[in-house]
Amino acid sequence: MPAIFITGASSGLGKATAKLFAARGWNVIATMRHPEHETELTQLPNVHxxxxxxxxxxxxxTTVHRAIALYPVDVVFNNAGYGLIGALEALSDEQITHLVNTNLLGVIRVTKAFLPHLREKRSGRILNTTSIGGLIAFPLYSLYHATKWAIEGWSESLSFELALHNITIKTISPGGIATDFTGRSLQVAQNEAYAGLLEKLMGTQSGDNTVHFASPEAIAEVVYQAATEEKDQLRYQAGSDAVAIYAQRLAVGPEAFRQGVAAQFGLTADTSQSAAN
Ligand SMILES: NC(=O)c1ccc[n+]([C@@H]2O[C@H](COP(=O)([O-])OP(=O)(O)OC[C@H]3O[C@@H](n4cnc5c(N)ncnc54)[C@H](OP(=O)(O)O)[C@@H]3O)[C@@H](O)[C@H]2O)c1
Known part of the structure; x- marks a missing residue:
């Protein structure tokens, strides 16, 4: 039975992925900050x-050593992460550091801890949950984008050295997923000088705009595809919104795409004052 190691398996995409792989006969090492609170995954015989x-x-x-002692690990799924919205001026250094430590350094450190094991086995796959926000950018998400774009570039570079040892790396970039992400996993920082822009942004992310969010189960299927197919492909956009918006960026080019986002938020040179107010 192959084995997958998952971070952030307490809810959302991580938990849906744990359940899907367990149902397909994998051994699943589901990690989370508070396993003592978990009641659902504990019912599944092949989930540890x-x-x-x-x-x-x-x-x-410690946890990577314990995981390897349980099973040879075939797939490492770096999924733990959360969102942070706010103008740069609104963010405390603690908020910036914690986001980078979680979304960026967490992925790098977990991957590094597994590499000797995967290299010795001469096989393995690293999957990283980024976001469509790792391939495009919206206002007031600068720190979140910084972490997710970083993982995209880091993964692409790492793919070359890992190929020496028959280890592959892939990114999964979902659009909206109906999880706790837009609730308890999204911090919002306010600053008066950017209040109007924040209000516009929040308006694009609530109500009817969330009804088309993908289910975590649907995105977990893309994780399964990335874990199992032999295709030489680094990036997997996941969810119809992510597929469409990335195709649009490629079709119009990055500059026109950026100008389109600015226009959507009234941030062309002539109107930037009105968006700020
Ligand atoms: N939902 C979306 O619309 C969306 C879109 C694009 C990308 N994503 C990405 O998808 C991934 C999963 O998010 P989700 O949508 O499934 O949201 P979620 O249900 O809120 O899950 C987030 C998971 O990350 C865990 N986590 C946060 N900080 C952690 C830390 N320091 N150490 C270990 N685990 C930590 C949470 O654990 P706790 O239960 O302990 O808090 C939780 O298990 C994230 O990387 C997110 O950036 C989400």
Whole structure:
């Protein structure tokens, strides 16, 4: 039975992926900050829970060793992450550092901890949940984009050296998913000087705009595809919104796409004052 190691398996995409792989006969090592609170995955015979806060380097090392002692790990799914919205001026250094430690350094450190094991096996796959926000940018998400774009570039570069050892790396970039992400996993920082823009942005992310969000189960199917197919492909956009918006960016080119986003928020040179107010 192949084995997958998942971070952030307490809810949303991580949990849906744990259930899908378990149902398809994989051994699943589902990690989360508080495994003592988990009641659903504990019912599944081939799911093993381990504690992991991806900002804790010592715990990463201990948990990866414990995982490898359980099963040879075939797939590492770096999924833990959260969102942060706000003008740069509104963000505290603590908010910036914690996001980078979680969404960026967490992925890098978990991957690094697994590499000796995968290299010794001469096989393995790293999957990273980025976001369509790792391939395009919207206003007031600068730090979130910084982490997700970073993982996209980092993964592409890493793919070359990992090929030496028959290890592959792929990114999954979902659009909207109906999870806790837009609730408890999304921090919003306010600053008066950017209040009008924040209001516009929040308006694009609520009510009817969320009804087309994909289910975590649908995105987990893309994770399964990325974990199992032999295609030489680095990036998997997941969800019809992500597929469409990335196709649009490629079709019009990055500059025209950026200008379109600016126009959508009334941020052309003539109207930037009105968006700020
Ligand atoms: N939902 C969307 O619209 C969307 C779109 C694009 C990309 N994504 C990405 O998808 C991934 C999963 O998010 P989701 O949508 O499934 O949201 P979610 O239901 O809120 O799940 C987020 C998971 O990350 C975990 N997590 C957060 N900080 C952690 C840390 N320091 N150490 C370990 N685990 C941590 C959470 O654990 P706790 O339960 O302990 O908080 C939770 O299990 C994230 O990387 C997110 O950026 C989501």
């Amino acid at each position: 829970l381990l504690p992991l806060d991806v900002t804790d380097l010592a715990q990463i090392e």
